[in-house]
Amino acid sequence: MSVRAPVGDLNIAFEDCCVGRGVAALRHVSGSASFTYYALSVLKPEIAAYDDSGTVFGSIGKKQLGGIAFVAPDDRVIAAFDGLAGPVDARIRIALEQADTLAALRDTLLPKLISRELRISDAEALVEEAA
Numbered sequence: 478m479s480v481r482a483p484v485g486d487l488n489i490a491f492e493d494c495c496v497g498r499g500v501a502a503l504r505h506v507s508g509s510a511s512f513t514y515y516a517l518s519v520l521k522p523e524i525a526a527y528d529d530s531g532t533v534f535g536s537i538g539k540k541q542l543g544g545i546a547f548v549a550p551d552d553r554v555i556a557a558f559d560g561l562a563g564p565v566d567a568r569i570r571i572a573l574e575q576a577d578t579l580a581a582l583r584d585t586l587l588p589k590l591i592s593r594e595l596r597i598s599d600a601e602a603l604v605e606e607a608a
Contacts, residue, residue, distance in 0.1 A: 523546075
């Protein structure tokens with residue numbers, strides 16, 4: 478989550494990454510990435526209120542984030558939520574990965590097709606190999 482200018486923007490990291498200034502890595506004690514993401518999404522208005530709190534730009538600290546009121550469901554509710562949202566999130570991740578693959582394929586093949594370095598039939602064979 479972005480903790481500085483703008484406060485509250487969310488993202489899910491699907492791979493190991495380094496967290497620097499202005500970004501916080503958050504996870505609910507249950508370990509559910511889906512619950513963490515959607516719970517923070519619901520709290521966005523409260524978190525975004527800190528966007529105007531800094532002297533130069535907005536920011537939120539651990540103490541302020543921890544002070545935001547939140548109804549904490551029990552483990553059974555979180556598990557049930559994760560059972561529903563987890564598979565949907567997995568499908569979203571797969572779709573994003575496929576979109577990235579297609580964009581890379583487009584960016585590789587299109588210039589070669591335009592310059593006639595590659596014929597359409599050759600490109601089709603490359604695409605079939607990749608699939």
